[in-house]
Amino acid sequence: NAGVTQTPKFQVLKTGQSMTLQCAQDMNHNSMYWYRQDPGMGLRLIYYSASEGTTDKGEVPNGYNVSRLNKREFSLRLESAAPSQTSVYFCASSIGQGGETQYFGPGTRLLVL
Amino acid sequence: GNSVTQMEGPVTLSEEAFLTINCTYTATGYPSLFWYVQYPGEGLQLLLKATKADDKGSNKGFEATYRKETTSFHLEKGSVQVSDSAVYFCALTPYSGSARQLTFGSGTQLTVLP
Numbered sequence: 001n002a003g004v005t006q007t008p009k010f011q012v013l014k015t016g017q018s019m020t021l022q023c024a025q026d027m028n029h030n031s032m033y034w035y036r037q038d039p040g041m042g043l044r045l046i047y048y049s050a051s052e053g054t055t056d057k058g059e060v061p062n063g064y065n066v067s068r069l070n071k072r073e074f075s076l077r078l079e080s081a082a083p084s085q086t087s088v089y090f091c092a093s094s095i096g097q098g099g100e101t102q103y104f105g106p107g108t109r110l111l112v113l
Numbered sequence: 114g115n116s117v118t119q120m121e122g123p124v125t126l127s128e129e130a131f132l133t134i135n136c137t138y139t140a141t142g143y144p145s146l147f148w149y150v151q152y153p154g155e156g157l158q159l160l161l162k163a164t165k166a167d168d169k170g171s172n173k174g175f176e177a178t179y180r181k182e183t184t185s186f187h188l189e190k191g192s193v194q195v196s197d198s199a200v201y202f203c204a205l206t207p208y209s210g211s212a213r214q215l216t217f218g219s220g221t222q223l224t225v226l227p
Contacts, residue, residue, distance in 0.1 A: 004156075033214070033215075035215075040219055040220075041219055042117075042202060042217035042218055042219045042220050043157075043202070043215070043217045044217075045214055045215070048214060058214065090156055090157065092157075092215075100145045100162075100164075100206045101147075101159055101162065102159075102215055103159075104149075104156035104157040104158070105156050106155060106156045107155075107156050
């Protein structure tokens with residue numbers, strides 16, 4: 001039982017490049033989330049998916065897109081990376097339908113030059 | 114909107130000292146409250162939670178009580194260990210909704226010295 005997995009662990013991009021962060025969970029959870037973590041700011045929600053086939057914006061969605069590929073997988077795409085997107089990105093999942101405990105992946109550290 | 118304010122760090126304690134990390138929140142209705150812990154280089158792990166007023170969450174010697182009257186959820190431990198060194202996040206989710214979005218505080222870095 002791997003829980004929530006994320007790839008890659010670390011990535012360096014140049015400004016304007018694109019990339020997709022991958023996230024998968026094996027807990028049969030309905031809801032999935034993407035957060036970014038910046039120093040002194042805690043974690044902020046980028047996008048979430050309440051259930052398969054739905055996605056919604058969180059607090060800081062600009063510059064990102066997401067895809068809920070199936071129940072297990074939820075990807076985050078940066079179409080044109082900017083230095084302001086340098087951060088650590090965490091994926092999380094929860095059972096949904098009112099279940100509130102979220103389980104986090106190990107994170108992806110992204111550096112945009 | 115919802116918000117969480119927690120004690121700024123860093124906090125440095127000696128082993129076996131008493132720990133308190135303050136957390137207060139602003140939210141409508143009756144949110145659920147959480148403490149998450151992040152060890153160096155890792156993701157966040159749920160430490161404890163409380164879902165209604167006067168509930169006490171506890172785990173690994175840590176405790177926090179949901180105080181509706183003071184909108185607080187302070188984290189305490191009677192005797193910290195070096196292995197407790199980590200960043201601690203207070204968070205809340207709203208009372209209802211199919212996807213319970215977490216709102217986090219800014220985190221408190223704890224270092225415990227031997």
